[in-house]
Amino acid sequence: MKRAMTVSIGTLLGLTLTSVGAAAADKAKGPTFNTDVAPILFRSCVGCHRPNQIAPMSLLSYQDVRPWAKAIKTKVHAREMPPWFADPRFGKFANDKSLTQADIDTIVAWVDAGAPQGTGSAPPLPRFSEAGWSHPSGREPDLIIELPVEWKVAAEGEMPNFNLYSPLPFTEAKLVEAVQVRPGNVAATHHITLAAQNLPKGMALGTGPAWPGGPITTNVQVAAEKGAAVDNSGDATEEDAADEEEGAGSSIGAYIPGASARVASLGVAKWIRGDRFKYVRWNLHYQATGRPETARPSIGLWWQTTAVSNVERGSRFENQISEGQPLVAPAGTKGLRLNQLLSPIPPNDGSWTVTGIAAIQDDVTVLGFGVHMHLRGREMTYVATYPDGRQEVLLRVPKYSFEWQLPYEFAQPVKLPAGSTVKAIAVYDNSVNNRMNPAPNKEVYWSEQSWDDMFLPSIRYTLDKLETKPQTSTQGQP
Numbered sequence: 479m480k481r482a483m484t485v486s487i488g489t490l491l492g493l494t495l496t497s498v499g500a501a502a503a504d505k506a507k508g509p510t511f512n513t514d515v516a517p518i519l520f521r522s523c524v525g526c527h528r529p530n531q532i533a534p535m536s537l538l539s540y541q542d543v544r545p546w547a548k549a550i551k552t553k554v555h556a557r558e559m560p561p562w563f564a565d566p567r568f569g570k571f572a573n574d575k576s577l578t579q580a581d582i583d584t585i586v587a588w589v590d591a592g593a594p595q596g597t598g599s600a601p602p603l604p605r606f607s608e609a610g611w612s613h614p615s616g617r618e619p620d621l622i623i624e625l626p627v628e629w630k631v632a633a634e635g636e637m638p639n640f641n642l643y644s645p646l647p648f649t650e651a652k653l654v655e656a657v658q659v660r661p662g663n664v665a666a667t668h669h670i671t672l673a674a675q676n677l678p679k680g681m682a683l684g685t686g687p688a689w690p691g692g693p694i695t696t697n698v699q700v701a702a703e704k705g706a707a708v709d710n711s712g713d714a715t716e717e718d719a720a721d722e723e724e725g726a727g728s729s730i731g732a733y734i735p736g737a738s739a740r741v742a743s744l745g746v747a748k749w750i751r752g753d754r755f756k757y758v759r760w761n762l763h764y765q766a767t768g769r770p771e772t773a774r775p776s777i778g779l780w781w782q783t784t785a786v787s788n789v790e791r792g793s794r795f796e797n798q799i800s801e802g803q804p805l806v807a808p809a810g811t812k813g814l815r816l817n818q819l820l821s822p823i824p825p826n827d828g829s830w831t832v833t834g835i836a837a838i839q840d841d842v843t844v845l846g847f848g849v850h851m852h853l854r855g856r857e858m859t860y861v862a863t864y865p866d867g868r869q870e871v872l873l874r875v876p877k878y879s880f881e882w883q884l885p886y887e888f889a890q891p892v893k894l895p896a897g898s899t900v901k902a903i904a905v906y907d908n909s910v911n912n913r914m915n916p917a918p919n920k921e922v923y924w925s926e927q928s929w930d931d932m933f934l935p936s937i938r939y940t941l942d943k944l945e946t947k948p949q950t951s952t953q954g955q956p
């Protein structure tokens with residue numbers, strides 16, 4: 479049926495438009511780069527496939543694309559590119575760049591026909607920032623904060639997570655409409671999370687070469703060597719900090735593999751509390767690439783320029799259940815982490831589940847979800863239960879990939895009334911069938927290291943009642 483249609487339209491074009499020109503002739507012969515393929519690549523690929531972005535090659539012109547034609551066919555046919563992991567049956571997401579079957583057929587037919595350029599010219603490129611920032615409007619950031627030192631990453635060995643501090647360059651509460659964290663070195667960066675924070679107890683101001691008058695840590699040796707403020711307490715993360723009012727901070731953003739600028743939805747902004755916090759805490763995790771590397775990450779901030787009615791919030795899933803058992807945090811700790819579970823992930827268990835529950839106490843609008851686990855993470859599903867008992871799957875990531883921790887931003891934000899709950903159900907595969915699994919015979923505990931694991935679902939939402947003042951909560955999720 480489909481074939482007959484195509485033939486008759488083709489014939490029709492051939493009959494009626496023979497004299498009209500080369501473009502029509504191209505059309506009758508099959509897809510060309512200029513007419514058919516470039517629009518697909520410009521829409522779904524060049525956000526990553528252009529200079530200074532995370533992908534290995536640029537796909538901006540016919541000359542760039544032609545040598546990759548066969549590889550492109552393979553990757554799009556297998557639906558491995560563009561990377562996208564949400565089950566298409568649930569939810570529509572604004573940052574879903576997946577190709578339609580028609581797009582895939584066009585690319586395959588084009589490659590099979592020898593990847594012709596066609597006549598005329600390709601459509602204009604989307605607008606991009608010159609410096610490689612990824613705001614969808616192409617605007618450069620209003621403020622860029624660079625790590626004040628060029629960090630040296632050794633060629634070999636395990637590298638723990640650590641924190642550096644640099645002064646936050648403003649003293650008011652600022653509303654931002656977008657935040658982007660650029661790693662400076664993609665290959666050597668495992669992840670970066672950033673928070674606005676005050677210095678933890680025990681850190682004193684010093685005079686390192688990186689920022690004269692800036693802070694220096696108790697870890698004098700590393701600090702002296704790097705000329706920077708370093709906190710080598712390893713696992714010390716937001717949760718620890720939040721336990722101690724002094725050090726409590728609020729999230730600015732994160733770099734995780736595959737991420738670009740996170741843009742708040744129209745009319746929604748996010749506070750960065752320069753009025754409360756004096757420093758940026760750079761939580762940095764590097765990985766060896768086999769040769770010595772340097773990395774200098776930076777943060778781009780775009781101020782909110784239009785009036786907003788709502789401010790973004792984030793929260794975690796505190797109440798956890800595993801295999802039907804509620805998990806209770808040991809006395810004296812706030813919040814649960816996977817190292818505090820009643821039992822860690824058992825060895826050789828192919829489907830170990832943890833469910834986290836977030837109780838919704840006000841009418842809210844959910845903007846999106848994040849999904850973070852490590853190498854044993856296999857699946858995560860978010861299920862809303864409405865006050866009337868109705869359940870709805872909001873997002874399902876059936877084949878989680880540690881290499882691609884994409885945010886999931888709803889095309890139409892989801893309204894949840896007070897009294898709803900959201901469950902995040904994670905499944906871990908600690909068996910030999912998981913080819914990413916570094917040690918199936920081990921019990922797995924929480925840590926930031928990828929050979930340990932994490933349970934970190936996150937939800938971004940706004941309160942439906944009007945908020946005009948900065949939030950006082952220190953909760954926040956990149």
Ligand code: HEC
Nearest residue numbers: 522523525526527532533534549550553559560561575736
């Ligand atoms: C979110 C960022 C992103 C998007 C969007 C994206 N890619 Fe990629 N692509 C990457 C990265 C990073 C790699 C290298 C790592 C890998 O292969 O997984 C890659 C690898 C590839 C490769 C393999 C290159 C090789 O060395 O063999 C091809 C081919 C490719 N992409 C084509 C595409 C096409 C075509 C699209 C659009 C339909 C696309 N990509 C969209 C980030 C992206």
